[in-house]
Amino acid sequence: MNLLNVFDQINAVDPEFSDRISPRREAIKNLASISGKVTLAAIPFLISELFKKAYGATAPTDVNGVLNYALTLEYLEAEYYTMGVAKAGLIPSGRPLGAITTIRDHEVAHVNFLKQVLGNKAVSKPTFDFTAGGTFGNVFSNYDTFLAVAQAFEDTGVRAYKGQAGILLGNRVVLTAALQIHSVEARHASHIRQMRRARGGGAADQKPWITGSNDTGIGAVVDPIYAGENNVTQAGVDITNLSGPMGKISTNAATQSFDEPLSAEAVLNIAGLFIKA
Amino acid sequence: MKKITPNNEPLLTSDSEFEKKDLGRRDFLKFAGASAASLAILSVASCKKDRDDDMDNGGKGMYFGSGDIAILNYAYALEQLEAAFYIQLVNNPYSGISDMEKAFFTDIRDHEIAHREFFKVALGAKAISNLEFNLSGINFSSRASVLATAKTFEDLGVSAYNGAGWLIKDPKYLLLAGKIVSVEARHAAWVRDMIDNGSFANQEVVDSNGLDLAKSPSVVLSAAAPFIKSKIDVKDLPTY
Numbered sequence: 001m002n003l004l005n006v007f008d009q010i011n012a013v014d015p016e017f018s019d020r021i022s023p024r025r026e027a028i029k030n031l032a033s034i035s036g037k038v039t040l041a042a043i044p045f046l047i048s049e050l051f052k053k054a055y056g057a058t059a060p061t062d063v064n065g066v067l068n069y070a071l072t073l074e075y076l077e078a079e080y081y082t083m084g085v086a087k088a089g090l091i092p093s094g095r096p097l098g099a100i101t102t103i104r105d106h107e108v109a110h111v112n113f114l115k116q117v118l119g120n121k122a123v124s125k126p127t128f129d130f131t132a133g134g135t136f137g138n139v140f141s142n143y144d145t146f147l148a149v150a151q152a153f154e155d156t157g158v159r160a161y162k163g164q165a166g167i168l169l170g171n172r173v174v175l176t177a178a179l180q181i182h183s184v185e186a187r188h189a190s191h192i193r194q195m196r197r198a199r200g201g202g203a204a205d206q207k208p209w210i211t212g213s214n215d216t217g218i219g220a221v222v223d224p225i226y227a228g229e230n231n232v233t234q235a236g237v238d239i240t241n242l243s244g245p246m247g248k249i250s251t252n253a254a255t256q257s258f259d260e261p262l263s264a265e266a267v268l269n270i271a272g273l274f275i276k277a
Numbered sequence: 278m279k280k281i282t283p284n285n286e287p288l289l290t291s292d293s294e295f296e297k298k299d300l301g302r303r304d305f306l307k308f309a310g311a312s313a314a315s316l317a318i319l320s321v322a323s324c325k326k327d328r329d330d331d332m333d334n335g336g337k338g339m340y341f342g343s344g345d346i347a348i349l350n351y352a353y354a355l356e357q358l359e360a361a362f363y364i365q366l367v368n369n370p371y372s373g374i375s376d377m378e379k380a381f382f383t384d385i386r387d388h389e390i391a392h393r394e395f396f397k398v399a400l401g402a403k404a405i406s407n408l409e410f411n412l413s414g415i416n417f418s419s420r421a422s423v424l425a426t427a428k429t430f431e432d433l434g435v436s437a438y439n440g441a442g443w444l445i446k447d448p449k450y451l452l453l454a455g456k457i458v459s460v461e462a463r464h465a466a467w468v469r470d471m472i473d474n475g476s477f478a479n480q481e482v483v484d485s486n487g488l489d490l491a492k493s494p495s496v497v498l499s500a501a502a503p504f505i506k507s508k509i510d511v512k513d514l515p516t517y
Binding site for chain 1: 399
């Protein structure tokens with residue numbers, strides 16, 4: 001059995017295959033190198049695990065798919081804040097701990113709400129690695145890292161819900177609920193951005209709204225989360241050509257005034273960095 | 278009371294909508310109450326028995342259109358209101374305004390102007406005219422009055438987009454509404470934190486399921502009515 005041939009064949013019909021498993025690209029190499037060491041019987045299992053990672057969380061195409069996609073993101077956020085609040089000494093007591101606790105409660109409520117709506121169709125909670133394989137190694141020991149990752153999650157969440165609204169078109173109950181969660185995530189994002197601003201340093205210029213692409217000061221590691229946020233054209237209208245208070249609308253204001261959606265594939269690639277299994 | 282001018286046709290025609298219609302009548306009563314503040318607005322939810330009485334002015338208000346166009350004009354009207362408010366705020370800042378408050382209120386003003394101008398261009402010939410507003414109840418020299426009004430407008434805007442989303446038929450318009458509503462929510466959270474740090478998403482706006490407010494167009498318009506001086510005709514605006 002030639003595994004690498006299998007991958008080549010998959011790539012032939014699905015050129016994005018290696019992108020799908022991009023965070024796991026190491027796994028392919030590992031698989032190739034260990035294939036000589038494991039028994040043949042184990043290989044189908046390894047392949048199916050790899051496929052699950054690549055395709056298991058696929059882009060939703062129906063209402064339940066959107067709800068499970070949302071649930072996966074809410075599991076991520078709920079566990080993140082639950083662990084953060086539980087970590088003694090991580091979040092300063094008083095207003096910061098109060099705010100993070102409020103956000104945790106909302107994310108836990110979102111998980112419970114979505115599970116209730118989905119009933120036995122609900123996906124189970126993945127196992128998370130909030131260090132993203134060591135990228136954010138001090139996420140639960142350094143408050144600034146904790147806030148930075150929180151901001152990345154909230155801004156991703158806002159983009160993720162927006163990207164799926166079309167599938168829920170006209171659905172009074174589900175679309176409305178999704179929008180109601182979506183705006184709560186935006187409120188969270190706004191507050192976390194203010195918390196980071198108050199910390200100063202590299203985050204001193206943070207605003208509650210997103211300016212251009214990747215205004216976070218976190219670095220290129222979060223570029224995919226903000227890709228496309230610098231868009232200034234809405235429904236064919238160049239916002240920077242519109243009349244502003246003095247002359248035209250500025251480019252900064254044009255990007256701030258519209259939040260952009262993110263495709264499910266892009267969101268799952270981002271979330272995948274934090275999902276172990 | 279003569280300023281209340283219900284539209285000609287009932288908005289909800291299906292018999293099964295009886296209960297909703299009843300709610301509509303309650304909204305109508307809110308309009309009636311608001312008329313004491315010399316407001317002139319066409320009711321979004323009229324009732325059949327009023328159609329032939331002398332309160333009917335034949336629909337002379339600004340017509341919003343129907344379907345998605347009406348919803349876009351509804352959003353346009355709300356953005357006009359917000360822009361007018363923030364323009365006046367930035368032009369007449371309350372004394373003692375902090376640098377950050379001034380900078381962020383200026384940002385928000387620009388966002389609302391961008392939204393307003395976007396809808397105007399996107400709607401083209403179907404856009405309603407510029408509305409006239411009554412902001413006289415707002416004390417622009419008082420930080421508390423300004424922040425309270427900003428909070429009201431931002432929370433109302435969020436609830437309006439959330440509540441109107443499912444009425445939109447065209448996915449492109451739904452996406453646009455989604456792109457705007459989260460920015461309004463970012464504003465709302467910041468304004469709330471300026472009033473009381475930590476109230477960005479408190480129980481006034483987020484329920485026990487973690488869900489934000491969602492309000493029907495008729496409820497939102499009755500809340501906005503005291504600020505809207507122009508007569509508007511929203512008889513074909515989808516609502517519930």
